[in-house]
Every structure is written in C-alpha cells, then in structure tokens.
Amino acid sequence: MYKVVIADDRPNARLGLRMLLNSSDDYCIVGEAANGTEALQVSEALLPDLLLTDLKMPGLPVIEAAERIKALDANVKIIILTALDECEDIYKAAKVGVDGYLMKDTDPGQLLSAIRDVMDGSTVYQTKENLAISSGGWNEHAH
DSSP: OEEEEEEOSSHHHHHHHHHHHHTSTTEEEEEEESSHHHHHHHHHHHOOSEEEEESSOSSSOHHHHHHHHHHHOTTSEEEEEESOOOHHHHHHHHHTTOSEEEETTSOHHHHHHHHHHHHTTOOEEEOTTSOEEETTEEESSOO
C-alpha cells in the first residue's frame, strides 16, 4: 500500500482526492496540506510514496517544494494536479523531477490509472488538449 500526502488549498478538493484514493486498496492517505509550505513540511516529516498536489497554492511555490522533496528522497513520486497547463509551469515541473502533471478535470478513472502508472515508474504529463508526455514520448492519451 502506497503512503500518500494530499496538498490543495481547497478543502473540498482534498476531500475529493481522499474519496478517490480511498476507493482503491492501493493507497493510504497519511497526511494533508493546505499550502506549499505545509506540503513540504508534511512530506519531509512523513516521507510518503506519493505527494499529490495542486500547483497554485499560497506559501512556498509547489515547484520549489517538489525540488526540495526530490533532493531529500528522489524515490518520492510527485504528481501535480492543476487547472492550468502553462508551458513554463510544465517545463519547471519536468526540470525538478515531477513525475506527473495532470489536469484537475481528468476523469477519475483516468486519474487513478495515471497515478498507478506513475507509481509503476512512468512519467505522465497531460495538457488540456489531452496530450500526454510520458517516458515513452508524446501520446494521445495518458496511460
């Protein structure tokens, strides 16, 4: 079972992610955070297998938190969920080693599938146009 930290500044978004992950026997939510600073602190303290985080939150920028977490433990998987697919953010996320970049409006089944793929070692980057960059190159669907 994978240990997961969920980070989003909106309580309802955290609740939705918690419900989605709890629908699978593969994940155990060990912590939550409401901003980038808390995401870093909780991840440093709990060393989860996965940090599932919003991109735009108060506090420490999530990209910077991701970089620090990866420096502490490169095995922690980090997936950013966002409503924005700005090229600069995608580039920065990839540069610091973020494992997944997915749109918040992704179908729940596809989201669970993408999380599973990341936990299995793939890199999944998805834009609003539903194009995903994975470790295998450009694909029409996130796997």
